[in-house]
Amino acid sequence: MSKTLSNSVNKAFSKAFDKILIANRGEIAVRIIKTAKALGYQTVAVFSDADADSPHVSLADCAVHIGAANVSESYLDIEKIIAAAKQTGARAIHPGYGLLSENAGFARACQDNQLIFIGPDAGAIELMGNKQAAKEAMLAADIPCIPGYQGAKQDNNTLKSQAETIGFPLMIKAAAGGGGKGMRLAHSLDDIETLFNSARSEALASFGSEQLILERALVNARHIEIQVVRDLHGNCIHLGERDCSMQRRHQKVIEEAPGVNIGNELRNKMGQAAVNVANSCDYLGVGTVEFLLVQDKQEEAFYFLEMNTRLQVEHPVTEMITGIDLVKWQLDIAHGKALPLTQEQVRFDGHAIEARLYSEDPAQHFMPQSGQISFWQSPEDQDQSQENNIRCDHMLTPRAHISRYYDPMLAKIIVWGEDREQARRRLIQALQQSHLHGIRHNKAFLLELANSEAFANQDSENPVHTRFIDDNLTALKSSSQTQLTPEQWALAATLCYFLQSQSLQGKTLQSETKHQLPRPTQGPGLVLSKHMLLHCDSAPAENKQQSVEITPVSQGEHIGDQALYRVHLAKQAFDIAIVNITANRFTCQINGLRQDYYFSQQQEKLNISGQDFDFGITDLSYHSGQSGSDASGTAQGSGxxxxxxxxxxxxxxxxxxxxxxxxxxxxxxxxxxxxxxxxxxxxxxxxxxxxxxxxxxxxxxxxxxxxxxxxxxx
Incomplete structure (x- = not known):
């Protein structure tokens, strides 16, 4: 062991900790707190004004308010977070991912204040946080890199000349960037100066630096990342790969492990390259090395893309196939412990897939959504027989408020299967068992992806690549738009009528309690047969409204009786029975077909979801509808x-x-x-x-x- 390394180990042991401050929010803060508490650590949460009622706040042993909702005044304020650690006696800080997790200044501030930063040192963060410096270091370490230019001369003439040498298509990237910001794809020299200027402008606004790098664009490549772990003793291993090719605008949507058509030989080559990357920068802890993989008849090669010096969003799929708790390993390494496994002892079992549930509307250009949730049902809560095959990491409560200040990711739905096809089926099942009301989200889009032939039938000839979603966006988005069937309109009418009847009789539904179904007798303002004009604001223009006539057939007097209705719309009629109902769940039988559904009420809107649909309706018989605007912010037909x-x-x-x-x-x-x-x-x-x-x-x-x-x- 080198003298420097020995001193680092001794320093770590002299700063042992039993209380951890989690400098993050949302689902990753919840995930870290759960593991830390299971290991006997005390935990400290930090929260902004917008997160006062968030799950991570109540789950931690104590919590410190650190400022306003805007991240610059709270979660990105290094001084406030350091002060919170000192106030509570926390001697270690876990940064999670995003926010300050890859901020070298934050890592240094922790060290300067005798706090353990659970992650690599500032030098490694700084090196890998700059694409230009990282690529130069990787070339020096003989790591395969994408051909390109990362020089100091940044004038347009130099960049244009380099672009001609590299060839097209060409990727323009912000040197200090990430998350797709400051990134442009150029197909020729025609408009390349405009692309340089726009990339610089976005890079300066996002990262405070105009520096650009150029790389040959690998248009149909796969995005493969390798999980690496390195301890203070210099031991370093990899935990296999994750395929993150299912992306939209350079943001990952579905990830899986292991990758399709990646054999042991290729896995070992990429794994060893990733270990070399970690060793080259004296990395400490859990990190991820990302590669672009080209696999076709002419070439099978991988190229260094970047290193993420933190825990990844998609780390659960690696945990599912290795049985390793990566947060536990992070904490053990921060204490100075050696890795418990050698590379030869790492085992991979089965297949895991993760889908990211976002508060965004795919039908409206994936516009972020914020507002009040009226109901949330996690797939973990529905089927206990799944044991550990379904996992949901989330930051949701049944009545959570989704703030516009933060990232729109709400939950990660992770499944395990003995093989990929079983895992894919379980992913579809888990998505169908997830119910979120009150804001629009991408569940239907995720189901469309999971059910798509391209995703299901990947092989060596037809792998999904990083542009798959963008190339098929029109078809995928159209499937996410609400198109109510006649059965769904009838279902909505029946439930709406039923709940209006309950309200007029002064009754409320209790959670998980089977209710006596009400006698559909005359109530004030409610006739037995009722004409309803239903409106669905998320449906396309030709499907937004439906005229319905509903008539009760039987009384449902006693517990266990069914309340029967006849529903007419257009030229169709449906016999519908409400078999059972609780506060948010009801069983309904439509023309003999019985299924469970979920519902919630949100002012005048009634939200309903089933396995493969989710919509909100308003009864215009009682409420006046409101016309809205389209995704561009423009009222149709006006200025x-x-x-x-x-x-x-x-x-x-x-x-x-x-x-x-x-x-x-x-x-x-x-x-x-x-x-x-x-x-x-x-x-x-x-x-x-x-x-x-x-x-x-x-x-x-x-x-x-x-x-x-x-x-x-x-």
Whole structure:
């Protein structure tokens, strides 16, 4: 053991800890706290104004309020987090992922304040956090890298010349970047200077650096990452690969382990390369080395992409196939313990897949969603017979508020199977057993991906690559749009009628209690046969409203009796029985077919979900509907422009009285790490504008009007 390494070990032992502060939020904070508490550690949570009622706060032994909802005033404030650790006596800090997890300054601040940072040292974070420096270091260590340019000269003429040498298609990347920001794909020299300038602008805004690198674009490559672990004693092993090729806009959607068509020889080559990467920078703890893998008839080669110096979002699939708790290993390594396994002792069992549930609307350009949840049902809670085959890491409660200030990922649904096909079927099952009401989300999109032939039947000839979703986006998105069937309209009408009847009789439903179904007798304002006009705001224009006639058939007087209804719409009729009902779950039989469904009420809206559908309806017989705007923030058929989502105005491009051309950007709104430019729907004069930079706006708020005359509203 080297003298330096020995000193590091002794230093770690002299700073043993039994209380850990988790410098993060959401599902990863919950996940870390659970393992830490199971191992006997005391835990400290930190929280912002927006997270006061979040699960990680109540789960920890104590929690410290660190500021406003904006991350710059709370979760990214290093001084506040260090102060919280000192206040509570926590001697170690776990950064989770995202936020400060790859911030070298934070790692140094922990060290300067005699706190153990559960992760690598600042030097490794700094090196791997800069794509330019990391690539130069990897080339020096003989790690295969994508051909490109990462030099100091950054003028457009130099970059243009280098682009010609590298060839097209070409990837332009922010040197200090990540998450797809500052990244552009160039197909020729025609508009490359514009792409350089836009990439620089986004890189400067996101990372404080304009530095760019260029790389040959491997358009149909697979995104394969290797989990590595290295201890203070210099022992380093890999835990196999994860295939993260199912991406959208460079953001992972579905991940799995092991990768399809990756044999032991290729696995060992990539694994050894990843170990070499970790050893080259004296890495400490759990990390991930990412490669792009090209597999076709002409070539099988992998190239270094980047190293993530932290725990990954998708780490559970590795845990499922190895039986290793990676957070436990992180804590053990921080104490100075040696790895408990050698490379030869690592075993892989079965197949695991993870799907990310996001609060976003696929039908509306994946726009982030925020607001109040009215119901949440985890797949873990529904089928206890699954043992450890289904896992759900999440930050949700049945009535959680989803803030616009944070990342839109809500939950990770992870499954294990003896083989890939069994795991895929279990993923579909777990998604079907997940129910989330109140905000729009991507569950239907995930189901479409899991059911797609391309995903199901991957082989050496037809692997899914990183552009699969983007290349098939139109077809995939159309499947995510709510198209209510006649049976679903009838189901909604029956439940709506039933609940109105309950309300008029002064009754409330209790959780998990089987109720006597009510006598459908005359109530004030409710006739036995009722005409209903139902509205579904998430449906396409031709499917938004449905006229329904509903008539009770039997009384359902006693517990166990069925309440029977006859429902007419258009030229169809349905016999529907409500067999059983609790506060959020009911069993319904439609023309003889019996199934369970979930529901929740949210002001005037009734949310209903089944295995493969999720929608909200309003009975316009009692409530007046509201017309909305489309995803661009534009009211159809007018010059009015509304806020398309709750968010912050980050740019205002036009002023009152300006002459506007259709398609010009009026303003840009940011929420949940996504910027959405709102473009003019028509040409004319900007006659009304009601916003300024940094202003907070709410979804549906009128912000600008373009008129076809010169009238200007002051």
């Amino acid at each position: 009015q422009h509304f806020a398309p989502m709750n968010g912050t105005v980050v740019a205002v491009e036009k002023s009152l009285g300006d002459i506007i051309e259709q398609g010009e950007v009026l303003f840009t709104i940011e929420a949940m790490k996504m910027e959405l430019p709102v473009k003019a729907s028509c040409s004319g004069t900007l006659s009304y504008i009601n916003l300024e930079k940094n202003q907070q706006v709410t979804s549906g708020q009128l912000l600008a009007t373009i008129s076809d005359d010169e009238k200007v509203e002051q």
